[in-house]
Amino acid sequence: MSDPLDALEKSISTLRRAIRDASAAGDTERASELRAQLRRAERAWDALLDADEPAPAPPRPVPEAAPAARGSQLPAREHVHRALMLLGTPAAPKLIVGVHEAFFPGELSASKLSSLRRDEERSYRSSPGARPYYLPPALAHDLLTPVRALVTISTWTLEQRIIGPHSPRVDFLTGAIRIAEAVHTAAQSRSGPSPEALRLLWRFAVNIPDAMPKSASGHENALDPEQVIEAAQAELDVHADADRAARAEASRRARKSLSDDQQLFGAPSQGVTHLRARA
Template identity: 50%
Template sequence: MTEALENLERQIDELRAQVRRAATSGDPVRARELRADLRRMEQVWENALAALTAPVVDMGAPAQAGSILPAREQVHQALVLLAVPSAPKLVVSVHTAVFGGDLSSVKLTSLKRDEERSFRSSPHARPYYLCNALTYDRLVPARGLVAVSTWPLARRVVGPLSARVDFLRVGIALAHQVERMSTPTAPVLRLLWQYAANIPDAAPAFDAMQPAVVATAATAELSVHEDADLAHREEAAERARTQLDETHLLFGSSLKVVRRIATDS
């Protein structure tokens, strides 16, 4: 049996070498075929090895600490705290830091697809939907942002200043969150520091960071951009209401609008 295994290993090595040669000599078709062979052979090897190995009792994954809420609820929970359209990565790190959850960004992407399907089949059946943010100019889904359907439309439309404005708002929300916690955890503090470090006069150093000061500094900069941003957003939201149906209002429209803009330039 071990001899068979060694034999297999030799064949696998040989195949691997062939794959690399095919890849460097610019023969993608051959490389693909060989790769498939290789995976098959590796599977055979794995099975053979498993047969040889004494069965190990699988203790199962250790009980996960953290949230028992469904992923959808967890995302909602984090977004309610953030209160602005946010990148999946931020949703995950906020939920992990503040609520001790175990979300993954991959899960989040599939979630959003489910939401759209659910809304299309029976609109408004749920109290809220996880939806897209829209770009102010073309009203298409803004890249990589998740929002909540119950928010005012102007909050879900993003203009050129919105990234900064929303960044400052999250900084403020996190600062307040830290203030509320009796003993803020290291992950929450590190998260806040990512904001504080990029806001003028928010904190001189990680160790000297005070949440109230962070919030004040963020509010000060926010006042510089807030009005202009709101004007953009409201104008675009108004336009969206007249141009889009309710599914598109939540999940954005697609190509059609792109073409229109493209041809009139």
């Protein structure tokens, strides 16, 4: 399956290239913001690597106790982080839980996400930067207010955390590709993909033209992950440029109009008129 560490390493490499480009262009404000994002991404990489390391064996093991699955004792926010890193897009709690169940051990419920989202902002405001990453909401492209139904990761670029007119479909197609890649990778292993992973991919595929096999038998095992990837990418190519432009324009306004904490958690509703005037 797709490894969250690999995804973070790719994000770190992308940020480093973007910093170099911004510095070469003389855009010091952009370079400074990207450096802050890079530091958060590197801290997140360290935290995820530490979480993946097996705990030392206890000095007095209890033979009759059933061993916990690897990763099952991680905090809920770590589970959410892993699922989002696999998807690579803002996601609703229901999808986050579905991705977690399909690919990762441990328990995660949508109810935990409700309290988690409140805790993230409270933690950031009480001690900004104390954590390697935060789980803020996505931002609406027009008003730059929080889209509380969608969760993101603070180490992502501002553009990645903004939702434009085409973003819901673009993110759906991007998520389908990432899920199909994870299923394809799991299929190469001895255990193969889980039934939950196949059902999740099926739910994506039925909403993408040409993603389903013509002889589909109505069963998840009939899916070809590579066909899903090809079909999703074909439609993604149609919308990607317009979505990228809308997100880039909104991110430029956000950098000029919002404070650092507002760039993570969104502009207050009462500030909407003021933000429009400054834009």
